[in-house]
Amino acid sequence: MLSAEAEVESLRDSVAKHFEVYGVLVTPLALTFQIRAPAAGIDGPFDALRQELVPKDYIPTITQERGEILVHVQRRPKARFAGVQVNLILLIVTVLTILFFGGAWNWADYSGKPILSAESIGYGAAFFSVPLLAILGCHEMGHYLVAKRYHVRASLPFFLPSIPPLGTLGAFISMRDPIPNRRALLDIGVSGPLVGFAIAIPVTLAGLALSTASAPVAATGVGExxxxxxxxxxLSLFFPLPSSYALHPLAFAGWVGLFVTAINLLPAGQLDGGHVARALLGRRQFYISWAAVLILFGLSAFYPGWFIFGFLILMLGVRHPPPLNDISRLDPSRMLVGIVAVVILLVTFVPQPFVAVGNERALRFEDLSGSVLSEYPNVTIALNSSRLLVFAVNNTGPARENVVVSVRPNNLDRFGFVIRFTAYEIGGTNVSVNRDTIEFRLNASHGAILDLEVTAPLTWGKPLPETVTFQVHAATPDGVATPADLDVPVQVTS
Incomplete structure (x- = not known):
């Protein structure tokens, strides 16, 4: 254990290796060295001093006060960092929650399959869980690797499990060393969003391409x-999407990735955007941070979640701590990177990310273009022949429904007509049947395409042509959802 005098001399020798020292001030909080700046600048010498002192549990900072350049050295208690066990446990739990509460949940909602089916789990993992984990994980690893480049110790990512529809609250890393300068602050702060953004774009494009094959969803459907x-x-302009469509889970993963990028780039507190703003603006970032929090509070009128997010920023701290070297300014290339980050924030931020579009439980018949269908048009059938009718039934309610669709023959069966469903298709899966009543499960704002075969009798005891009518009825077993009826006028010919 060094004496106080020996410790001061040891620290003076360390500082003198990198700067010309002409004075030493001892205070209760720090040891302050008055130095002269080298002609080549202070960046390199100060960073070398930091890398020498931090492993010895000293923290140097450099400031300019009243025309003097001062190096302050403080003792830091030796930190005890936990191993990677917590990271590993959280990762395993998050993989499970994002697999079932994220991927399987979203694929079941998209396809109509049971949430615990092999298809929902497998396709949900491939088209939602893995892409979203890749976006979030690469985002955090971007921070981690750039921090290592600057010899700043950081933890591995901590993933956070959650409930549906995402199955995760994201991830974060813990910075275990102070940031050395504005350049490092910008690079570490912006690296994560840029990497996540770069992955989210192709994920979104691929998801939108897959969404073009989805069955149309009526624009007047309800839900969120x-x-x-x-x-x-x-990005949606690159694909021939209908005015209303079922968003593929891969496209939703891309949307989440872009939205997470925007949230992280908000110039508040110690978010990634707060790092960028502090590097660009210095102490003036404090005012931008307060403005961002107040804007979030204002936007809570449109989306209540912004109030919670703004409150968390307020509780964690609006002011961003300065880097150890807050004197050196950014070079033009890094200023440009900071401006790019601001542009990305502007084009990815969504003031009202979710919007409610109704809450009434209801069913509706539609044609294959998504238009409401109350009467099937132009059905003509000759005796002893068949006609296949194709139409859809849509669940326009906010939740999954068991749907029963049945034929009401209006006594046509007594005259020899045979009216049977032969197949139905939900989410690209076709099921063959041969009966006049079918039952299936539909997710919110999703539909089923029905094949109904009408077979006329061999003979008819009245003059032809003659028009007869039957109905198709759709309802839920509990009878609460608004049912739907489809009239089918049929002209019988000889």
């Missing part, structure tokens, strides 16, 4: 829908 950002809307 995501709102696109400026960038998401621009």
């Amino acid at each position: 829908a995501i709102q696109p950002s400026i960038l998401f809307s621009l």
Whole structure:
């Protein structure tokens, strides 16, 4: 254990290796060295001093006060960092929650399959869980690797499990060393969003391409829908999407990735955007941080979640701590990177990410283009022949429903007509049947395509042609949802 005098001399020798020292001030909080800046600048010498002192549990900072450049050295208690066990446990739990509460949940909602079916788990993992984990994991590893490049110790990512529809609250890393300078602050802060953004774009494009094959969803359907950002809307222009469509889980994963990028780039507190703003603006970032929090409170009128997020930022701290070297400014290339980060924030942020589009339980018949269908048009059938009718039934309610669709023959069966469903298709899966009543499960705002075969009798005891009518009825077993009826006028010919 060094004496106080020996410790001061040891620290003076360390500082003198990198700067010319002309004075030493001893205070209760720190040891302050008055130095002269080298002609080549202070960045390199100070970073070398930091890398020498931090492993010895000293923290140096450099400031400019009243025309003097001062190096302050403080003792730091030796930190005890936990191993990677917590990271591993959280990762395993998050993989399970994002697999079942994220991937399987979203695929079941998309396809109509049971949530615990092999298809929902497998396709949900491939098209939602893995892409979203890749976006979040690469985002955090971007921070981690750039921090290592600057010799700043950081933890491995901590993943956070959650409930549906995402199965995760994201991930974060813990910075275990102070940030050395504004350049490092910008690079570490912006690296995560840029990497996540770069992965989210192709994921979104692939998801939108798959969404073009989805069955149309009526624009007047009810439930809760995501709102696109400026960038998401621009990417949608590359694909021939209908005015209303079922968003593929891969596209939803891309949307989440872009939205997470926007949240992280908010210039508040110690978010990634707070790092960027502090590097660009210095102490003035404090005012931008407060403005961002107040804007979030204002936006809570449209989406209540913004109030919670703004409150968390307020509790964790609006002011961003300065880097150890807050004197050196950014070079033009890094200023440009900071501006790019601001642009990404503007094109990915969604003021109202989710919007409610109704809450009434109801069913509706539609044609294959998604238009409401109350009467099937132009059905003509000759005696002893068959006609296949194809139409859809849509669950326009906010939740999954068991749907029963039945034929009401209006006594046509007594005259020899045979009216049977031969197949139905949900989410690309076709099921063959041969009966006049079918039952299946439909997710919110999703539909089933029905094949109904009408076979006329061999003979008819009245003059022809003659028009007869039967109905198709759709309802839920509990009778609560508004049912739907489809009239089918049939002209019988000889």
